[in-house]
Amino acid sequence: MPLPAPFQSLRLPVIAAPMFIVSTPELVIAQVRSGIVGSFPALNARPASQLDEWLHRITEETQGCGAPFAVNLIVHRTNARLEEDLKTLEKWKVPLVITSLGANADVNAAVHGWGGLVLHDVINDRFARKAVEKGADGLIAVAAGAGGHAGPQSPFALIQEIRDWFDGPLALSGSIACGRSILAAQAMGADFAYIGTPWIATPEANAVDDYKQAIVDGSAADIVYSNLFTGVHGNYLRPSIVAAGMDPDNLPEGDKSQMNFGSGGNMDAKAWKDIWGAGQGIGAIHAVEPVADRVEALLAQYQAAREDLCARTGTG
Ligand SMILES: Cc1cc2nc3c(=O)[nH]c(=O)nc-3n(C[C@H](O)[C@H](O)[C@H](O)COP(=O)(O)O)c2cc1C
Numbered sequence: 001m002p003l004p005a006p007f008q009s010l011r012l013p014v015i016a017a018p019m020f021i022v023s024t025p026e027l028v029i030a031q032v033r034s035g036i037v038g039s040f041p042a043l044n045a046r047p048a049s050q051l052d053e054w055l056h057r058i059t060e061e062t063q064g065c066g067a068p069f070a071v072n073l074i075v076h077r078t079n080a081r082l083e084e085d086l087k088t089l090e091k092w093k094v095p096l097v098i099t100s101l102g103a104n105a106d107v108n109a110a111v112h113g114w115g116g117l118v119l120h121d122v123i124n125d126r127f128a129r130k131a132v133e134k135g136a137d138g139l140i141a142v143a144a145g146a147g148g149h150a151g152p153q154s155p156f157a158l159i160q161e162i163r164d165w166f167d168g169p170l171a172l173s174g175s176i177a178c179g180r181s182i183l184a185a186q187a188m189g190a191d192f193a194y195i196g197t198p199w200i201a202t203p204e205a206n207a208v209d210d211y212k213q214a215i216v217d218g219s220a221a222d223i224v225y226s227n228l229f230t231g232v233h234g235n236y237l238r239p240s241i242v243a244a245g246m247d248p249d250n251l252p253e254g255d256k257s258q259m260n261f262g263s264g265g266n267m268d269a270k271a272w273k274d275i276w277g278a279g280q281g282i283g284a285i286h287a288v289e290p291v292a293d294r295v296e297a298l299l300a301q302y303q304a305a306r307e308d309l310c311a312r313t314g315t316g
Pocket of ligand 1: 017018019020022100142148149173174175194195196198276277278279280281
């Protein structure tokens with residue numbers, strides 16, 4: 001199936017993933033101006049009235065760029081802002097909406113009403129089928145090793161199962177941090193690489209310097225998978241857990257009943273401000289560098305990887 005219009009002028013098949021606290025207009029604008037999809041979670045604009053200002057600024061400052069931007073909505077019953085945020089997105093006719101933590105037919109219909117597209121993130125095939133049944137236009141397969149809330153499944157298993165029945169837009173997420181991995185995602189059957197953690201190590205990201213440096217210094221061995229901090233399993237930087245006075249190798253189980261992704265609770269700033277989310281791909285990040293430079297580097301690596309693959313397989 002050909003990709004929908006908003007995706008046809010990207011410089012690289014990359015969607016920059018939304019990150020709680022980290023993604024603000026500065027980051028999104030730099031991503032879109034570099035030719036990839038930029039995104040942020042609506043909950044980062046606090047109070048809710050700030051979302052209108054952010055969308056005004058992003059819309060104005062990305063006008064004429066070939067790439068669209070996306071807003072992430074947490075579609076969980078504990079998100080008390082969902083209805084209000086949806087109205088603000090409608091006002092600005094946001095081209096792409098990324099929904100997480102629950103598929104909702106009414107939300108999808110509302111987005112379609114203003115001509116937008118919905119991509120829903122899933123960690124397994126069952127959730128993928130549910131999302132498409134409820135009207136999602138595309139899927140984001142969140143595999144093992146992804147930053148923030150991550151699934152336990154291999155990217156191969158996820159993409160194989162989803163591509164068996166779904167031929168719409170499909171993004172793959174989890175540890176993708178170099179051009180070769182972007183090409184690999186496409187070779188596996190995904191249309192896009194969905195990349196989060198590498199954008200934290202940029203001047204445009206809303207993160208403290210120690211967090212950015214921990215990503216530069218760390219490798220996959222420094223990532224801890226735990227459900228302690230939000231009630232849902234996710235990947236976090238080991239040094240931040242140690243700094244918070246906990247033993248990363250002996251973390252207790254989280255309490256699922258305390259899950260709250262709305263205007264407080266576990267999607268509250270505290271868990272994410274002190275305990276730093278990051279994916280296993282950090283070993284490929286060697287410096288804090290501007291978004292534009294990172295995109296240029298990814299593009300050069302991606303093109304080199306294509307040539308190398310053609311040479312090695314005797315094709316092209
Ligand atoms: C610090 C951090 C915060 C995140 N916050 C959100 C969020 O608010 N909403 C969401 O849908 N995904 C969130 N994610 C997950 C990303 O959207 C994406 O799935 C992930 O970063 C991809 O894996 P990677 O980091 O290995 O590239 C977050 C990830 C990180 C690292």
